[in-house]
Every structure is written in structure tokens, then in C-alpha cells.
Amino acid sequence: MDFAPHPQDAVFRQEARAWLAAHLVGDFAAAAATGGPGSEHECVDDRRAWERELGRDGWIGIGWDSAAYGNRTATLTQQIVWAEEYARLRAPARVGHIGENLLAPTLLAHGSREQRDRHLPPVARGETLWCQGYSEPDAGSDLAAVRTAAVRDPGAGGAYRVTGQKIWTSLARDADWCFVLARTGRGSRRHHGLSFLLVPMDQPGRVEVRPIRQMSGTSEFNEVFFDGAHAEPEPVGGEGEGWAVAMDLLALERGVSTLVQQIGFAAELDRVVRAAVSTGAAADPVLRARLVGQWAELRTMRWNALHTLGTTGDPGAPSVAKLLWGGWHRRLGELAVEVRGAAGAVGPQDWSPGEPYVLDEAQRLFLFTRSDTIYGGSDEIQRNIIAERVLGLPREPR
Incomplete structure (x- = not known):
């Protein structure tokens, strides 16, 4: 891979630098450098507004290799340039990075056309935030031990009902959606019978988020409890293919x-x-x-x-x-x-x-x-x- 600077990268750098300088003003300037690891509680409202500001001018999803969802496109070296300029000006820590950098590439690789068309545009506009439902109390590093289960609900158009607990879920209090690794194969074990499900977080009585207070005094991580929570009827990649999808996402x-x-x-x-x-x-x-x-x-x-x-x-x-x-x-x-x-x-x-x-x-x-x-x-x-x-x-x- 050639990572040497290209002439178009210098033009792209100037464009990125000028845009950031022009938009990091007012409340956005006050939120600069906030929200890093251990400080996700800082300036959440301003950082959500900043996501929408980025989305309005197409700066979300520049690495998706497609401009079909309202975003710009950029080469790999230009993505690095954007990251460097973003960090150099100490722009606010992103609250939308899970949707942009983890969910979106996964949907582009494994999702259906309907899933991509529904979920990628609001991510690109900075309107929808996502969190990741992987780890559980007895299934952290050993992800294949997940016990959260999902069953079809014929009365809900074949949608899944998810029941179980996830833990160490970053941004769960602010997220609109969660992608959940759940066991859909009854009696399945280990890597088999898992599915990658998309679950809306706004389900009072069915989705509960409890912050985990850390010794730093902050609560970046959360527990999430699902009690028959509704999930979309189409698993990403197909039913039972959750392990392969989850592994591809982790590589991202x-x-x-x-x-x-x-x-x-x-x-x-x-x-x-x-x-x-x-x-x-x-x-x-x-x-x-x-x-x-x-x-x-x-x-x-x-x-x-x-x-x-x-x-x-x-x-x-x-x-x-x-x-x-x-x-x-x-x-x-x-x-x-x-x-x-x-x-x-x-x-x-x-x-x-x-x-x-x-x-x-x-x-x-x-x-x-x-x-x-x-x-x-x-x-x-x-x-x-x-x-x-x-x-x-x-x-x-x-």
C-alpha cells in the first residue's frame, strides 16, 4: 500500500483544515477536546449538535467508498489526512463513531439493500447514534459464550423479541439504536446459532440502561437489560450468521x-x-x-x-x-x-x-x-x- 503524499491529498488537507476552522466556533469551540476516554459525559448535547454539523457537509462516512448516502468519498490517505486535521484542531470527541466506523461498514458488507437505505442516511447526517451490544457478565473476552436470546414474534410481523443483559456498553445512554449479538438458535452453543440484530433503544419497560460508575468517578460504560425488546425482523447477514458478522465488525x-x-x-x-x-x-x-x-x-x-x-x-x-x-x-x-x-x-x-x-x-x-x-x-x-x-x-x- 502506498502511503506517500499525493498532490490531491494536499488540496484535501487544506479543504478539511479550512472547514474545521470555520465551524469550530461558539459552542463547538467550547466543546473542543471534550468527550475523550473516561470523559464521555462531557458536552454531550453540543457534541450531538456537532455530529449534525459534520453530517450537513458530508464529513461523516468518508471511508464508506460510496456517496450514495449523502456523504463525501475519500481515499485511504485522505481519510488519514482528515483524522490528522480533526485531531490537530482538537475537535470534539465523536459520539457517532460507532455508527459511522463499525455499523456502517458492516451493513455495507453484510446488510441488505433495505437495511443500508434505512440506517445509513441518518448516520451520515449525524442524526442517529448507535451502541454495541456484545459483552455480557459471563461473555466478555469469550464472546462466543453470549446467552442473550431472541425469538421470533409472529404477532409482530416476525420481529424478534430480545431478552438478556449486555455490559460495558459505551454510549448506551445516548444511543438511539444498538446492534446486538444474540442467540437465535434454540439450544445452540458457542459460535453457532448467533444472529446480529438491530434494536431500537427507545423502548420504555423493555430496554433499561444502568450506568456503571468507575473508579475515575465517571460512567462511560453501562449495563443494558433487554426484557422482550423488539428487534428488526431481518438479522444482518442472515439468521445464524452473527458470529461471522461480529468478527468482521471487530476487525474494523x-x-x-x-x-x-x-x-x-x-x-x-x-x-x-x-x-x-x-x-x-x-x-x-x-x-x-x-x-x-x-x-x-x-x-x-x-x-x-x-x-x-x-x-x-x-x-x-x-x-x-x-x-x-x-x-x-x-x-x-x-x-x-x-x-x-x-x-x-x-x-x-x-x-x-x-x-x-x-x-x-x-x-x-x-x-x-x-x-x-x-x-x-x-x-x-x-x-x-x-x-x-x-x-x-x-x-x-x-
Whole structure:
């Protein structure tokens, strides 16, 4: 894959930069850089409005390779350019990324024409938000153990009724729809009998969302309970094909969005380095070497992500990417508080007993990144995937 700059990329960069500069004003400017990991609660209304602003000018879905849904199209290098400019200007964290980057490509690959025509235009306009219903209390990294079940309801035109519990569901409180991996094959086990269902979230009494309060004090993740909730009658990819569809979707999480994530990581690393210089911690040669190591590893992750974008069918690529960034980000969180010395372990100086305890940016980064090596598939599961599917080693005994 050729990632060298092309003349048209420079034109595209200027267009993207000019559009962002012209539109990141007012409430959107106030919401700049809000809503990152551990801070999804910030400026939700403004960020939803920002999605509609992006959608009005076609900036959602530029990687769909189709302009049929009101979006622009862009080459892979131009998608990277857009991600770089978006991060450079610290535009608000996207609340629509699950619909744009996960659901939409899945529908383009596996969905029917009716599903694409119904669901992609409102995603492209920034009007509809989605969440992902995969993990369960006993089926996290081992996704094939899901027990949420769905049965046909003849009285509802053949629609499914979904019953079960999902957990660690990001953006569930704000989402309009959820794509749910559920067991439609009665008595089925493991990878068999699963279907990929589309479920509207606005079903009072049938869909309940409970925020999960984390040790960072925020509630980015949620539990979702389905009690006979209505799902569309047509599973994506067909009934019983949910496992193949779900695996293809998970591979999408390591695409261009990985590069967007790394741009955010670079900004966080820069803040940690500046803190180390201001506190004098950078004078410690051991700590300074760790900071340099973080910089070098981030560059390595970028080149690995670019290489992955130029390859297809590598079963280990998603797992390698997850292992790299999960451990890297966790170590950065540790450095963020370490470079500040004792001050990194205490709250704000004006805090009074009885008031809510407010974490600063570095402390929130430290606490949230403790989960990076667990959510989205734990490090242990990623290593098993690499060992079994890439290296051909014996499967782990169950």
C-alpha cells in the first residue's frame, strides 16, 4: 500500500483544515477536546449538535467508498489526512463513531439493500447514534459464550423479541439504536446459532440502561437489560450468521480509527512530557528514558497501523494492535501521575471535606487506563488469538 503524499491529498488537507476552522466556533469551540476516554459525559448535547454539523457537509462516512448516502468519498490517505486535521484542531470527541466506523461498514458488507437505505442516511447526517451490544457478565473476552436470546414474534410481523443483559456498553445512554449479538438458535452453543440484530433503544419497560460508575468517578460504560425488546425482523447477514458478522465488525475497530486514537495519544504524551519538564522529573535519566520509550513505541504503533491498513485477511493484526496500544496507554497513565511526584496523588488544593472529589486530567488518565488492557478483549485473550490463529499453537484447554 502506498502511503506517500499525493498532490490531491494536499488540496484535501487544506479543504478539511479550512472547514474545521470555520465551524469550530461558539459552542463547538467550547466543546473542543471534550468527550475523550473516561470523559464521555462531557458536552454531550453540543457534541450531538456537532455530529449534525459534520453530517450537513458530508464529513461523516468518508471511508464508506460510496456517496450514495449523502456523504463525501475519500481515499485511504485522505481519510488519514482528515483524522490528522480533526485531531490537530482538537475537535470534539465523536459520539457517532460507532455508527459511522463499525455499523456502517458492516451493513455495507453484510446488510441488505433495505437495511443500508434505512440506517445509513441518518448516520451520515449525524442524526442517529448507535451502541454495541456484545459483552455480557459471563461473555466478555469469550464472546462466543453470549446467552442473550431472541425469538421470533409472529404477532409482530416476525420481529424478534430480545431478552438478556449486555455490559460495558459505551454510549448506551445516548444511543438511539444498538446492534446486538444474540442467540437465535434454540439450544445452540458457542459460535453457532448467533444472529446480529438491530434494536431500537427507545423502548420504555423493555430496554433499561444502568450506568456503571468507575473508579475515575465517571460512567462511560453501562449495563443494558433487554426484557422482550423488539428487534428488526431481518438479522444482518442472515439468521445464524452473527458470529461471522461480529468478527468482521471487530476487525474494523483497528482501521483508520486506530490512527485517530494515536493522534490523541500523542497529545497526551506531549502533556506528560511538559509536566515532567516543569516539575524537574525529566532530569531523572531513568524516567527520561521511559518517556523516550513511550515516544518510540508510539511511532512504531503508527507504522504498524499503516502497514495493517495495506493488508487484508491477517487474523492476528487486530490482536497485535490491541496489545500494543492497551499496554502503552496504561504505562502513559502511570507516568502522568509519576512525573508530578507527591502532587499527583492528591486532589485540588481548594478541595473541602464533604464536597465531590474532583480528579485532575492526569489522575483521570491514570485511573481510566487501568482498564485499557481489559476492555475490548483482554491482553490474555489477544495473546491466545495470536498463538492459535497465527502461530498455529495448540488451543488452550477449556
